[in-house]
Amino acid sequence: MIEILKDKCDFCGCCVGVCPEDAIELKEAEIKIIDEKCTNCSKCVWICPVEALKFNKAGVVK
Amino acid sequence: MLNKYDLIIVGAGPAGSIAARYAAAKGISVLVLEKDRDVGYPVRCGEAVSKRSLELFMEPDSKWIASEINKFSFGAPNGSEVVLEFSETGYVLERRIFDYALAKTASEKGAHFVMRAYVNGLLFDGDKVSGVKYLHNGIQKEINSKLVIAADGVESRVGRWAGLKTSVDFREMESCYQVTASNIQLDPDTCYFYFGKETAPEGYLWVFPKGKNTANIGIGVSGLSSKQKAAKVYLEEFLAKKFPDASILTAVAGGVPCSLTLDKISAPGIMLTGDAARQVNPLSGGGISSGMIGGSLAGDIAADAILNNNLDSISKYAGVWHDRLGKKHETYNRLKDGIYNFDDNKFNDIAKAFLKVPPEKRTLGKLFTTALINKPSLLIDVAKVFF
Numbered sequence: 079m080i081e082i083l084k085d086k087c088d089f090c091g092c093c094v095g096v097c098p099e100d101a102i103e104l105k106e107a108e109i110k111i112i113d114e115k116c117t118n119c120s121k122c123v124w125i126c127p128v129e130a131l132k133f134n135k136a137g138v139v140k
Numbered sequence: 141m142l143n144k145y146d147l148i149i150v151g152a153g154p155a156g157s158i159a160a161r162y163a164a165a166k167g168i169s170v171l172v173l174e175k176d177r178d179v180g181y182p183v184r185c186g187e188a189v190s191k192r193s194l195e196l197f198m199e200p201d202s203k204w205i206a207s208e209i210n211k212f213s214f215g216a217p218n219g220s221e222v223v224l225e226f227s228e229t230g231y232v233l234e235r236r237i238f239d240y241a242l243a244k245t246a247s248e249k250g251a252h253f254v255m256r257a258y259v260n261g262l263l264f265d266g267d268k269v270s271g272v273k274y275l276h277n278g279i280q281k282e283i284n285s286k287l288v289i290a291a292d293g294v295e296s297r298v299g300r301w302a303g304l305k306t307s308v309d310f311r312e313m314e315s316c317y318q319v320t321a322s323n324i325q326l327d328p329d330t331c332y333f334y335f336g337k338e339t340a341p342e343g344y345l346w347v348f349p350k351g352k353n354t355a356n357i358g359i360g361v362s363g364l365s366s367k368q369k370a371a372k373v374y375l376e377e378f379l380a381k382k383f384p385d386a387s388i389l390t391a392v393a394g395g396v397p398c399s400l401t402l403d404k405i406s407a408p409g410i411m412l413t414g415d416a417a418r419q420v421n422p423l424s425g426g427g428i429s430s431g432m433i434g435g436s437l438a439g440d441i442a443a444d445a446i447l448n449n450n451l452d453s454i455s456k457y458a459g460v461w462h463d464r465l466g467k468k469h470e471t472y473n474r475l476k477d478g479i480y481n482f483d484d485n486k487f488n489d490i491a492k493a494f495l496k497v498p499p500e501k502r503t504l505g506k507l508f509t510t511a512l513i514n515k516p517s518l519l520i521d522v523a524k525v526f527f
Contacts, residue, residue, distance in 0.1 A: 090184055092395025094295035096310040096363065104295060105258050106176045121310040124367035127317040127393040 079118060079134055080111050086130035093122035093131060141252060145171040146446045147439075148272055148285040149251075150259045150298050152179045152243050155414025155431035155438075156291030158197060160253075161246035162439030163289075168446050170250065171283070172243075173257035173274055175292075180239030184394035185428070186318065186358050188331060188348050191229040193429035197436070198245070204238035205231050206350035209331050214507070216491035217336030217484035224502035230331065232348045232356065233428075262288070262301045262410070268451075269302050269409030286451060287442045288410045291435060294395045296416040302407045308418065310363035312399035314343050314425055317371040318358030320350065321379070321386035328352055334378070335487045341365040342480050345378055357383070360396055360425055362480070398422040400473055401466045406457045413438040419461070423472035433465055471521045478518045479511060 087109055094102045101115035102122065123131045147163050149156045152174035164170045176182075188209070194200065209230035214222045247253055254276065261273035263282060271284035290298035296306035326332065332347040339345050342362035349355045359375045372393070379386060397418045405417045413419065414431035421430055437460050445453045458466075482490075490511045497506060505526030512518045 088393035090393040090395060091293060091295040092313065092315060092393065094297065095308050095395050095397060096313050098307045100297060100300045100307075103260075106256070121363070125310050125313055125315050125363045125395065127315045127366070127371035127395070129370045129372070 079113065080116060080120070080122060081132045081134045082109055082111060083130045083132060084109070086128050088128055088130070090127065092125050092127060096121045096125050141171070141254070142169060144271070144284040145169045146285060147171070147287050147289065147442050148173065148283065149289045149291055150272065151291035151293055151414070151416070152239070152253060153291060153293060153414060153431065154239060154242055154428055155416075155419070155435035156289070157239070157242040157246045158432045158435035159289050159291060159413055159439035159442070160251035161249050162436050163443040164246060164249035164251040166440070166443035166447060168443050170246075170252065171285070172246070172251055172253045173259055173272065174253065174255050175258045177256050179243045179253070179255070180236045182392050183235040183390070184316075184318075184392050185235050186346050186348050186356050186425075187233045187235050187350075188346075188426070189231055189233060189428045191231055193432075194231060196429075197432045198238075198242065200231070201241065204234045204241055206234050207232040207328055207348070209329055209349075211327065211330040212504070213330050213332045214491065215332065215334040216487045217338065218488045218491075220488065220491045220495065222491050222494050222502070222507070223330070224499075224504070224507065227503060232331070232350055234350075259292070259298060262298065265409075267408055269407070272298075286409075286446050287454065289438050289442060290410060290412045290416050291414045293415045294397060296412065296418075299407075299410070299412045299416060302410045304402065304404050304407055304412065306402060306412070306416065306418070308397045308399055312397065312422075313363050314360035314396040314398050315363060315366035315371045316358060316360040316394040316396055317375050318356055318392055318394070319375065319379070319388045320354065320390040321357050321383060321388055322354040323385055323387045324353055324355060324383045326353075326355055336484050338484075339378060340374060345375070354389075357386075360398075396420060396425040396427065398425055398476065401461065401469060404458065405461065406454050409451065411438045411442060411454055411457050417461075419465070419469075421472055422469055423476045430465055430469070434461060437461055437464060468525060471524050474521050475508065475512070475518060475525070478515055482511075
């Protein structure tokens, strides 16, 4: 599953803009992935300007 | 605050505030909901805009103008630099103050602003959007309106809830990082751009002066490049090399959708504007002036639809936008595709060829002509936007 490293996140919304599933919720300084919607496509990981998202293979639920 | 509004606008950036001003000026009731605690902050923007496009909406004011620009400098990968005079004047803004001034003009026309109002859902009357759900100071609320304008920026979630496909292909999203740096040497009336695989693959790095010895130094790289190395890392490498003594006063991340405008920017009861509609110049990544133009059209059309009691008439918005600017963005997008896969040798060759042009004859159009001389079909596009 995708993990957000909250200490690195700048809450900029870049990941939300590319998420095809609307699976990321972002407030002013709060962010979370809606696990039920996330398909682990990893586009958010690739686009993040500050490397605040990480694909965590161990957490993937089949 | 009223119990219901004619128009609710989500987001108080330039697009949202201008939409609010135009709609309120026509006499309808307008509510603007902004998720952050401040208008204009944090500043996720290079802040450069042309004087001409700014003046369509605001009388220039020294309070929010950090620098006046009349030259461009283009840096090639081998270090050669081409300087050209800008045929018009540009500004680097203080968005923090500018956005605030813009919101104030909307409130003076009667628009009501609420900060820290996080919109998290839409209300529907059948298939038509009829209001929003929002969280304000920990309390979940609902409020009805005849129309909603989503100006919620790069995230663009509000439109999705109305069934519009707003997500941007990650290859067309520019992953951005910017610092405001002081204690640096640069020409305060020049905007600098740097290109090349090592510096900013499928994008560019900018240095936009903010007064003396200070500048916004930022970078945008495509999603494909960002997959290999993050924007922040590219920028830090550039700073270490070029401005090792700089003091970093601000640092922000961001995303700029450098794609065409969405095919559908309205649905029953709702319109999208600004970054949320992907109304960004896909070549430059500039979104201030195009967002304000999009916002003015959306605000105008929404107010007319409400005053004429013909809410279906908002469907003309996409066509009006296309005629005004969307069509031009299609041309910019072709030019972007034309230059995106240039390798470093190509950039060096362009600089070399362009340096032979006498300084008084150097224009942006001439630069693009030089760059795209081997792609005759794109030269027509260059002519369309620069001559």
